Amino acid sequence: MSDMPADLLAHADAAKGFMPADEGALLHRVAVERAAHGPVLEVGTYCGKSAIYLGAAVRQARRSGSPATVAFTVDHHRGSEENQAGWEHHDASLVDPESGLMDTLPVFRRTIQRAGLEGEVVALVGRSTTLSAHWRTPLSLLFIDGGHAEEHAHNDYSGWASWVMPGGYLVIHDVFERPEDGGQAPYHVWQRALAGGAFAEVGTVGSMRVLRRDSGDAGDPVG
Ligand code: SAH
Ligand code: MG
Numbered sequence: 001m002s003d004m005p006a007d008l009l010a011h012a013d014a015a016k017g018f019m020p021a022d023e024g025a026l027l028h029r030v031a032v033e034r035a036a037h038g039p040v041l042e043v044g045t046y047c048g049k050s051a052i053y054l055g056a057a058v059r060q061a062r063r064s065g066s067p068a069t070v071a072f073t074v075d076h077h078r079g080s081e082e083n084q085a086g087w088e089h090h091d092a093s094l095v096d097p098e099s100g101l102m103d104t105l106p107v108f109r110r111t112i113q114r115a116g117l118e119g120e121v122v123a124l125v126g127r128s129t130t131l132s133a134h135w136r137t138p139l140s141l142l143f144i145d146g147g148h149a150e151e152h153a154h155n156d157y158s159g160w161a162s163w164v165m166p167g168g169y170l171v172i173h174d175v176f177e178r179p180e181d182g183g184q185a186p187y188h189v190w191q192r193a194l195a196g197g198a199f200a201e202v203g204t205v206g207s208m209r210v211l212r213r214d215s216g217d218a219g220d221p222v223g
Pocket of ligand 1: 016017018019043044045046047048049050051074075076077078079080104126127128129145146147148152
């Protein structure tokens with residue numbers, strides 16, 4: 001069971017997004033384990049639902065003596081292909097009427113403010129590849145839940161996974177082994193991570209996979 005404080009759990013439940021409670025509980029649990037060692041980073045903020053689980057873990061780690069730890073969350077806030085008008089996961093209430101573009105940033109801010117986690121969760125607004133190209137900080141945990149097209153999912157792995165520190169976790173969401181259950185790109189990224197030899201699987205709930213980096217230095221290529 002999750003040891004998330006009840007108020008934060010209620011905020012996570014109420015938030016708009018794509019994170020089942022049992023998978024969120026696993027994300028929270030592994031983030032609590034690691035957050036004392038360095039920042040955690042999520043790719044795929046959307047409206048901040050999963051970020052609440054990460055922010056809760058950061059708060060816990062800070063109270064246990066790691067005041068500098070933080071959760072970063074990366075998104076351009078324009079939605080993935082599957083979020084656009086006419087697609088399966090479109091939500092018309094998230095369209096900015098002036099530009100006609102998706103804009104999840106205001107909802108994210110509201111979600112995190114309501115949860116009281118503005119100090120723990122920091123938004124990085126931009127493309128994953130733009131941000132990862134300049135990233136230089138070892139991560140205690142990387143959560144990949146961004147675009148599910150092959151190109152984007154693999155870019156997220158190529159751009160960020162090498163920053164997972166030894167002993168750190170790589171968490172991948174929406175891993176479906178059977179095509180009839182969902183898109184295959186996160187599954188392919190999961191296979192790639194295991195084939196590279198730097199990561200080994202340590203846990204799974206639903207479509208969430210938790211891998212641990214066993215050796216090497218953060219920043220070294222991971223395959
Ligand atoms: N973790 C969220 C769900 C994320 S949905 C939750 O708990 O509900 C995937 C998100 O990835 C979308 O908000 C989309 O805008 C973002 N995204 C897709 N491709 C991206 C890219 N190349 N760079 C940055 N963000 C991207
Ligand atoms: Mg997901």
